[in-house]
Amino acid sequence: MQIPYTVAARPDTGLHNSKLGIWLFLASEVMLFGALFSAYILLRVAASEWPHGSQLLNVPLAFLNTVILIGSSVTMVMSWASLMMKDFQKYRRYMGLTILCGFGFLVVKGFEYGAKFSHGLFPSEDLFYATYFTLTGLHGLHVIGGIIVNLYFWGPGSRMWKTEPERFTNRVEVAGLYWHFVDLVWIFLFPILYLL
Amino acid sequence: MEHTSAEDIKKHVRTYILVFVALLVLTIVTVGVSYLHLSIVPAVILALLIASIKGALVASYFMHLISEKKLVYFTLILTVVFLITLLSLPLLGFHDTIQ
Amino acid sequence: MQNVATAPHHGESAHHEEHASFWRTYVFSVDHKVIGIQYMMTGLIFLFLGFTLMMLMRWQIAYPTKSIPGEWFTLLPGLIALISVVVGLMSKRKLTVLVGVLFGAIAWLVWSMVSDETLFPEGIMLPELYNSFGAMHGTIMVFLGVVPIAVGGFGNYVVPLQVGAPDMAFPKLNMMSYWSYFAGGVVMLTSFFVPGGAANSGWTSYPPLADIATTGQTIWLLGMVFLITSSLLGSVNFIVTIVQLRAKGLTFMRLPFFVWAQFITSFLLLLAFPPLEAAAVLQLMDRLAGTSFFLPSGLVISGQILDVSGGGSPLLWQHLFWFLAHPEVYVLILPAMGIIAEVIANNTRKPLWGYRSLVFAGVFLGFMSFIVWAHHMFMTGMGTVISTFFQTTTMIISIPSVIILSALIISLWGGSIRYTVPMLFAVAFLPMFGIGGLTGLPLGLAPTDIHLHDTYYVIGHFHYVVAPGTIFALFAGIYYWYPKATGRMMNTGLGKIHFWGSLVCMNGIFFPMLIQGLAGVSRRLYDGGAQYAHAQDVLQWNEFMSVSAWLLAIFQLPFIFNFFWSLKKGKAVESDNPWGATTLEWQTPTPPPHGNFVKVPEVYRGPYEYSVPNAPKDFLTQNTP
Numbered sequence: 001m002q003i004p005y006t007v008a009a010r011p012d013t014g015l016h017n018s019k020l021g022i023w024l025f026l027a028s029e030v031m032l033f034g035a036l037f038s039a040y041i042l043l044r045v046a047a048s049e050w051p052h053g054s055q056l057l058n059v060p061l062a063f064l065n066t067v068i069l070i071g072s073s074v075t076m077v078m079s080w081a082s083l084m085m086k087d088f089q090k091y092r093r094y095m096g097l098t099i100l101c102g103f104g105f106l107v108v109k110g111f112e113y114g115a116k117f118s119h120g121l122f123p124s125e126d127l128f129y130a131t132y133f134t135l136t137g138l139h140g141l142h143v144i145g146g147i148i149v150n151l152y153f154w155g156p157g158s159r160m161w162k163t164e165p166e167r168f169t170n171r172v173e174v175a176g177l178y179w180h181f182v183d184l185v186w187i188f189l190f191p192i193l194y195l196l
Numbered sequence: 197m198e199h200t201s202a203e204d205i206k207k208h209v210r211t212y213i214l215v216f217v218a219l220l221v222l223t224i225v226t227v228g229v230s231y232l233h234l235s236i237v238p239a240v241i242l243a244l245l246i247a248s249i250k251g252a253l254v255a256s257y258f259m260h261l262i263s264e265k266k267l268v269y270f271t272l273i274l275t276v277v278f279l280i281t282l283l284s285l286p287l288l289g290f291h292d293t294i295q
Numbered sequence: 296m297q298n299v300a301t302a303p304h305h306g307e308s309a310h311h312e313e314h315a316s317f318w319r320t321y322v323f324s325v326d327h328k329v330i331g332i333q334y335m336m337t338g339l340i341f342l343f344l345g346f347t348l349m350m351l352m353r354w355q356i357a358y359p360t361k362s363i364p365g366e367w368f369t370l371l372p373g374l375i376a377l378i379s380v381v382v383g384l385m386s387k388r389k390l391t392v393l394v395g396v397l398f399g400a401i402a403w404l405v406w407s408m409v410s411d412e413t414l415f416p417e418g419i420m421l422p423e424l425y426n427s428f429g430a431m432h433g434t435i436m437v438f439l440g441v442v443p444i445a446v447g448g449f450g451n452y453v454v455p456l457q458v459g460a461p462d463m464a465f466p467k468l469n470m471m472s473y474w475s476y477f478a479g480g481v482v483m484l485t486s487f488f489v490p491g492g493a494a495n496s497g498w499t500s501y502p503p504l505a506d507i508a509t510t511g512q513t514i515w516l517l518g519m520v521f522l523i524t525s526s527l528l529g530s531v532n533f534i535v536t537i538v539q540l541r542a543k544g545l546t547f548m549r550l551p552f553f554v555w556a557q558f559i560t561s562f563l564l565l566l567a568f569p570p571l572e573a574a575a576v577l578q579l580m581d582r583l584a585g586t587s588f589f590l591p592s593g594l595v596i597s598g599q600i601l602d603v604s605g606g607g608s609p610l611l612w613q614h615l616f617w618f619l620a621h622p623e624v625y626v627l628i629l630p631a632m633g634i635i636a637e638v639i640a641n642n643t644r645k646p647l648w649g650y651r652s653l654v655f656a657g658v659f660l661g662f663m664s665f666i667v668w669a670h671h672m673f674m675t676g677m678g679t680v681i682s683t684f685f686q687t688t689t690m691i692i693s694i695p696s697v698i699i700l701s702a703l704i705i706s707l708w709g710g711s712i713r714y715t716v717p718m719l720f721a722v723a724f725l726p727m728f729g730i731g732g733l734t735g736l737p738l739g740l741a742p743t744d745i746h747l748h749d750t751y752y753v754i755g756h757f758h759y760v761v762a763p764g765t766i767f768a769l770f771a772g773i774y775y776w777y778p779k780a781t782g783r784m785m786n787t788g789l790g791k792i793h794f795w796g797s798l799v800c801m802n803g804i805f806f807p808m809l810i811q812g813l814a815g816v817s818r819r820l821y822d823g824g825a826q827y828a829h830a831q832d833v834l835q836w837n838e839f840m841s842v843s844a845w846l847l848a849i850f851q852l853p854f855i856f857n858f859f860w861s862l863k864k865g866k867a868v869e870s871d872n873p874w875g876a877t878t879l880e881w882q883t884p885t886p887p888p889h890g891n892f893v894k895v896p897e898v899y900r901g902p903y904e905y906s907v908p909n910a911p912k913d914f915l916t917q918n919t920p
Contacts, residue, residue, distance in 0.1 A: 003462060003466070004460075010539050014267075023264075024530075031279060034570075035282060035574070038286065039615065042286055043611065059227065074212055074215075078212065081209055123580060123584040123585065124585030124587075125604060130587065134576065134577065278566055285681070289614065292680045295676075
């Protein structure tokens with residue numbers, strides 16, 4: 001029993017199933033992070049005072065993280081492009097780089113968090129830290145999720161390239177869409193938390 | 197998928213590199229602007245504007261949204277409408293109280 | 296036509312290549328029909344549990360000073376458990392035994408609570424326990440009962456069939472959705488056993504109370520994360536299935552209204568649930584990490600200032616919660632309207648009146664549902680601008696509701712009505728939903744809501760929509776689609792007893808609530824209002840309502856018995872299409888095999904071509920050339 005349009009696009013919608021599926025999922029993620037941004041806005045507007053992000057947070061480290069994540073988005077899309085050009089080795093290299101960038105992001109984040117914790121600054125400190133840790137924490141969890149998916153497609157999942165190359169390429173594209181979204185969220189998080 | 201030929205992909209690769217550079221530049225601009233120490237309202241507007249441009253670049257080129265199908269656009273537009281609702285109406289509620 | 300198999304109701308396909316194990320076929324199946332039945336059965340059991348909690352509460356409300364006769368409340372689930380287990384063992388049906396075991400678990404849960412002196416000192420329910428039951432009754436009914444049955448159960452089983460697909464777009468994701476729901480249910484149930492008991496801050500979990508409540512609340516939040524995940528994965532699946540897997544010739548405007556309803560519902564779930572997930576994360580942070588997202592500064596609890604950073608906003612929770620919870624109520628009603636539409640078209644032998652109106656009203660309803668939420672918050676100190684905005688959108692949203700109800704009512708006109716059991720439930724749905732909807736109007740208007748907010752009037756209103764509304768539609772759907780899933784008809788006599796008893800008893804429970812609410816009796820009172828002077832005149836209704844509730848339970852027995860008995864002893868269907876229906880799910884073998892359609896269907900016409908002039912029969916199926 002075959003489910004139609006898992007690989008080929010359905011003519012009238014122009015999409016294959018997982019492409020539509022991932023965009024729908026991303027729409028729900030927009031609402032998730034959007035709700036958190038909405039909470040942040042409400043709490044900050046209602047607050048009598050709110051510190052400037054750069055006073056309390058490490059802007060250079062976050063800038064580095066921004067570059068890392070944007071770089072990983074490039075390597076991610078390049079890994080997909082490599083598959084489109086039927087170059088599996090290139091794909092592996094780019095995907096590997098993407099995963100490394102992901103780990104790099106987490107390591108830097110780890111330094112940031114560690115520095116805060118060692119100064120006794122936890123989410124319970126005040127609303128600023130509460131929102132900082134919660135928003136970056138949830139984002140970080142999404143990064144971890146993305147790394148796991150990417151690791152799977154770099155490793156055991158890549159076996160599908162030999163048997164169903166088109167389906168595998170679709171899967172990598174879909175994983176890429178998720179990864180780009182994670183980058184997109186950070187693009188907003190960075191200025192909002194660190195620079196305002 | 198729309199792009200199937202290798203030449204098409206090579207053109208796309210050029211685009212990806214260009215977008216990457218643009219994103220780096222805009223990130224530097226974002227940080228640079230913060231050093232201007234503008235007052236909160238223009239600071240927020242500027243920061244969100246730059247972030248939106250960066251986001252649009254990622255969405256349009258890395259996520260291929262610029263050549264995506266109507267159905268996907270429609271879903272995203274609907275989402276954005278509801279998001280704006282969620283962002284703005286509670287704010288209105290916080291300002292408009294019986295006082 | 297295809298020969299009819301009297302196969303077990305889980306749609307197994309014995310003729311498939313490898314003989315899959317019991318676990319693969321019935322437990323970790325990726326077949327949408329098996330998953331649909333899993334959702335259905337799990338949902339029905341949770342529905343029964345939620346009902347049992349309410350029955351215990353109603354003793355407390357009616358007789359706040361009398362010791363509870365725990366044996367009687369244990370007897371009902373216990374009896375069902377016993378019969379199920381015995382019948383299951385005798386007929387060697389593992390799943391019937393399993394169901395019996397689960398009812399037995401409910402019986403044991405009830406017994407262990409009512410005989411616990413710390414929960415029922417001298418047989419009288421503690422107020423804290425009453426609050427727990429109230430919060431869990433709502434949570435279980437909405438999130439573990441009705442939506443899983445309506446969307447997970449009926450949606451999963453019927454939608455792929457009605458669009459002519461071999462399965463859902465993502466079968467493995469579908470399986471994960473079910474198990475995520477199951478995990479969420481288990482998590483919710485464990486909360487009864489932790490110190491402090493289950494969540495007790497209402498199904499609405501308002502801070503600051505929910506922030507400082509007992510451990511059960513944390514478990515509630517974790518349970519919700521599982522349930523929301525299940526919903527999100529499921530809604531992606533439904534939307535992709537409906538968009539991508541429609542058979543050739545099945546345009547959007549030829550879709551059965553049931554599919555449209557599920558389609559719209561899925562968008563609601565997809566986009567409205569994440570803000571609640573965000574809120575749940577924030578409340579978990581408040582409870583576990585000591586943050587103050589929802590805790591204002593200077594909060595005093597039992598004479599002590601709370602040692603938190605403060606600065607938070609309880610209203611923030613309300614906005615995020617109701618942003619989901621309002622669309623959630625349309626999630627509760629839309630699939631029901633879809634079922635009713637199918638049953639009415641089929642049993643009037645004529646097309647639905649106003650198909651286009653139904654579709655556009657449904658879409659408009661779905662959209663509007665996102666911008667009315669703060670009508671649940673009129674009493675939070677909102678100013679006139681924002682109250683007027685939400686009052687206006689709320690009045691506007693009643694229009695598509697009325698259009699849908701009117702179209703369904705007008706559909707009866709001129710029909711050759713067959714009062715089959717599904718049709719009885721469907722016809723009763725109409726005025727009951729009407730009462731539910733009309734009673735919503737004074738709640739949606741801010742000035743009258745001042746008097747009615749948080750009273751029994753609200754409870755009466757929403758129960759009218761959900762109980763003789765949605766749940767009647769679910770019953771209609773069960774009696775209607777049972778023959779397709781099992782190859783047997785449910786017994787009509789028992790069905791009629793079930794119907795009339797439920798109709799009368801439900802009105803007996805919920806109508807007096809409107810009266811009590813108008814008199815000003817608040818909701819969530821563990822003694823039913825006994826200590827309030829303004830409630831004294833309407834207190835006598837409490838006993839009446841409680842007796843109606845217990846009678847309602849008795850009237851479910853013929854249904855439960857009918858459901859299981861008919862699996863083996865029900866009248867075998869004489870064809871794959873015993874109701875003479877037009878839609879694609881009836882054009883499969885009975886029950887449908889793995890892959891559903893023997894031949895990939897092609898659709899040539901709309902979904903309700905009944906009584907077409909000059910046609911050989913009084914209906915033309917969608918896939919007849």
